[in-house]
Amino acid sequence: MDNFEFYRPTKYYFGRKIEENVGSYIKESGKSRVLIVLGGGSCVKSGLLARVEKSLNDLGIFYVEIGGVKPNPRADLVYKAITLGREKDVDFILAVGGGSVIDTAKAAAIGIVNDGDFFDDFFIGGKTVTKALQTGVVLTIPAAGSEGSNSAVIQKEINGKIIKQGLSTQFNVPLFAVMDPELTVTLSNYQTACGAVDMMAHVMERYFTNTKDVSITDRLCEAVLLSIIETVPRVLADPTNYEARANLMWAGTLAHNNMCGVGREQDWATHHLEHQLSALYDVAHGAGLAVMFPAWMEYTFSHNVMRFAQFANRVFGVTMDFEDPSRTAKQGINALRSFFKSIGMPLSFADIGAKAEDIPRMLNFLGIDDHTEGHFMVLNRADCEQIYKIAATYHC
């Protein structure tokens, strides 16, 4: 096991109607001037925003709002949030939404208190974050795990090139996360399934590792995957099933708060490969991951057949073929694809409107000539090209 540090001081408030207390959670932290970051109009329509506003009003907490965050969140809106936050002298950012809203809030929390350009300096410039406002979250889409993670991903177009870039820092860890599973019962089955794939991908990026002898985190990864796999079909069959929604929501947090990743090398190539699909076609991140993860697996499984056989056996119950473990490994990849298909996810370029002839652009956006991708298997340009080609040519 590798040496590690683990520090996740987010306070989780989980359960029915818990969002009605959000004002008191802010007040406890001593903050009083809040920038609320929002997505589209769904939290207005549902009455959630009104409940959050009432909670703040009741305690005399000042707030100002900025809406319009879209999936694959853009730097543009972060700049607007920074300007507004500075104008109104806010001391706290409250994200009401899913991963894109939370990541926009995190980026604004850094940008408001730092001179210079938040994206150029910190996201791609490698400058170390030394200060940021604190953020809180009212979660409405379980998927990204950003409510408990130290990361944020923002997209910016620079000189015609779309750059989707993540930033990991302890300053990105939210102060609190308010998680009411009832807020998620209105999500469409497509949104729910995309979220589940994102969660599974967060675990699998950590599961496929070269670090030996990490039984405890292996088992935790398998546990979270097993729970997601048994829960999602129940949610899709009955979207109003509170209990199933609750299990899925908490699984999304545990999938990405790094409990499943400490002490081991992690991969993350597939996330980066997928980001280029999201950037080019504005496809949902989870849907892109459903296409890319099995493709990455097909290309890399021979690097450690027994790890893939363990995945197949423990997560999907594939019977171990002791004479030919590679058969077990391949069956596991097939089982993953079958599961994705069963929950309505795409499996190929064709399914998401991506085009094989765009692969050179994807590789260009990825910037793969300047670096390698992944750690389980270190991938160069030719490797990444092959993985995109597997995704492009896959047919059920």
Added chain:
Amino acid sequence: MDNFEFYRPTKYYFGRKIEENVGSYIKESGKSRVLIVLGGGSCVKSGLLARVEKSLNDLGIFYVEIGGVKPNPRADLVYKAITLGREKDVDFILAVGGGSVIDTAKAAAIGIVNDGDFFDDFFIGGKTVTKALQTGVVLTIPAAGSEGSNSAVIQKEINGKIIKQGLSTQFNVPLFAVMDPELTVTLSNYQTACGAVDMMAHVMERYFTNTKDVSITDRLCEAVLLSIIETVPRVLADPTNYEARANLMWAGTLAHNNMCGVGREQDWATHHLEHQLSALYDVAHGAGLAVMFPAWMEYTFSHNVMRFAQFANRVFGVTMDFEDPSRTAKQGINALRSFFKSIGMPLSFADIGAKAEDIPRMLNFLGIDDHTEGHFMVLNRADCEQIYKIAATYHC
């Protein structure tokens, strides 16, 4: 799933030689006057204490030490620690040891800054803790999970009656825990096995619940149990195996930081039944739990046969008997006993020198006439008596 709050802001520093930085972790917190709490002489002999002292000396951090904490930690030493801590005006407590040392440190951290009697007021008096000094931990025995938990257990003799009592409060959550698996390679196989049973008990107290539909925490509980079960024999076969020791050490933290317990009713009857064995015979807590847990299971499994069948099947790989799940359930209890036996643990009163004729005293110490025990099955005096009798009469 029940509503819950989860807040575990402990910073974990995990890995080889990490204890050499303990001074800087204290300094980062702004503290400068430390009471170091110690057990016996093993951390002197091993050179650990010298390394900790050097780390504090190098940064000019004042410290004073109190040693002699024993298993089943006594209130007497807490009172001494409180007096010393007040005399020396300390602002931080550093526990260097295992669960008993950590719990002594936690109790002293409460006692130093509160008037009155820490035990009578807070542990048995029900007074709410509103302030305490912060604690840090250098862990030497993975077992109690106290390095990441909100609980402490202290033993005090009042009017000839030995009271072993726990206290749970957010103030008991350590600021940091320094965890170097190398520090544990000198533990005897008996100590190691006792620790493993304690960890497993912490998970099982949470696993056997009446709360329905908690797939994610069920799976996490099973994951931690599976990892402990596959790791302990490796440690016992080669006590110097760093990797196996590391997995076991981290499992001990996850078993009791409540990650495995959120959103569900927990039981804890077995812990309370065992505390009376520890109090009467000064038996190691883990050894007492190895005797009491299977006895509790035998008495309660018919309350929810399918939950015990799930435990048997998923944790011990017992083939599910679909015609008679109670057979599966019983096989799971047998498998647990076999595992305990295989790692050198006692299974009966005879194995630990406990006597059936003392059962009335155990029930008296438990104070069972004033309350009930447990939540999975609510136990009255007659129930507890029967469970003690199962443990008393068990023969391999």
